[in-house]
Amino acid sequence: xxxxxxxxxxxxxxxxxxxxxxxxxxxxxxxxxxxxxxxxxxxxxxxxxxxxxxxxxxxxxxxxxxxxxxxxxxxxxxxxxxxxxxxxxxxxxxxxxxxxxxxxxxxxxxxxxxxxxxxxxxxxxxxxxxxxxxxxxxxxxxxxxxxxxxxxxxxxxxxxxxxxxxxxxxxxxxxxxxxxxxxxxxxxxxxxxxxxxxxxxxxxxxxxxxxxxxxxxxxxxxxxxxxxxxxxxxxxxxxxxxxxxxxxxxxxxxxxxxxxxxxxxxxxxxxxxxxxxxxx
Numbered sequence: 001x002x003x004x005x006x007x008x009x010x011x012x013x014x015x016x017x018x019x020x021x022x023x024x025x026x027x028x029x030x031x032x033x034x035x036x037x038x039x040x041x042x043x044x045x046x047x048x049x050x051x052x053x054x055x056x057x058x059x060x061x062x063x064x065x066x067x068x069x070x071x072x073x074x075x076x077x078x079x080x081x082x083x084x085x086x087x088x089x090x091x092x093x094x095x096x097x098x099x100x101x102x103x104x105x106x107x108x109x110x111x112x113x114x115x116x117x118x119x120x121x122x123x124x125x126x127x128x129x130x131x132x133x134x135x136x137x138x139x140x141x142x143x144x145x146x147x148x149x150x151x152x153x154x155x156x157x158x159x160x161x162x163x164x165x166x167x168x169x170x171x172x173x174x175x176x177x178x179x180x181x182x183x184x185x186x187x188x189x190x191x192x193x194x195x196x197x198x199x200x201x202x203x204x205x206x207x208x209x210x211x212x213x214x215x216x217x218x219x220x221x222x223x224x225x226x227x228x229x230x231x232x233x234x235x236x237x238x239x240x241x242x243x244x245x246x247x248x249x250x251x252x253x254x255x256x257x258x259x260x261x262x263x264x265x266x267x268x269x270x271x272x273x274x275x276x277x278x279x280x
Contacts, residue, residue: 029112032105035210036098038124039199040192043116045126048192049093051086054117062110069106071097091186099203129216130194134224142225143168145218156212159222162204165229177204184223184230193223 040050056065060082068075068083072095076083087094116122144150147168148158159165159180164173166181187193197219200209214222 027105029105029108033109033112033124035199036101036201036206037109039196039201040095041124042126042195043113043122043124044119045122045124046191047089047188048126048195049188050090050095053113054122056113056117057110062107065110066103066106069098069109070101070103073097091188093187096202098201126191127195127198130191130220130223132220134190134220134227138221138224139228141218142221142223142228145222146225152212152218153215154212156209156214165226167229180226181229184226190223190227193226194219197222 037053040048041053042048044052044054046052060068064082072083076087076094116124141150145152146159146165148160152158160168160173162174162176164175164179164181184190184193187196197214198216199213200206
């Protein structure tokens, strides 16, 4: 009976994996593009972090593109000249390997991009909300959102929990993600950063922010804050002054306690014999 149970269990698990793999391979390439590609690429809207993919098959053949989509870093490391050119244009940002992307989906994506390229205007030509000018108020709100003094609307974690940035964070920020001090220029500026924040697609950020997306009204303030930091500007606010004052008092109190622990007994050790000597 145990052997029969084990065999049935294995068969069930195998069928489950195969069915799920089949369903994934049949998933909508448009939905896949929106969730995994649109944060770095447009179709007819110009460069973001990565190149505009309109008519991409006119620049490289399908076989090369499929290979690159499946494992970008491998193609770059092979010394491929065109891949090196893409890396340079992306300011050294390497396209991440997309989790669960298989050959079937890569071909479906290329077919989808081809169809979208033939349209007068693809819906993936890019969002226009990033065209709004950045304001001083954006800088201030972005600062609060980044360091977590103001919660994100959809309850996602603040940026500083995973990232460092110059001059912010009592303990310097998190180390899970890269330092974002120069991210504004490195990732391609306002439009590219806005697209990324609206739909982060990295393996670490994607599972978190798909459940707790950054609201569109929060994107530009964060962009403004990153721009400010990249340009070496500091934001001084009442909240910063208050925090500085509080930490100053805490630091002073700790210093006094430590001083008492270090010197209190020594001073008493001198006074006590003197007092006893006088009394005797």
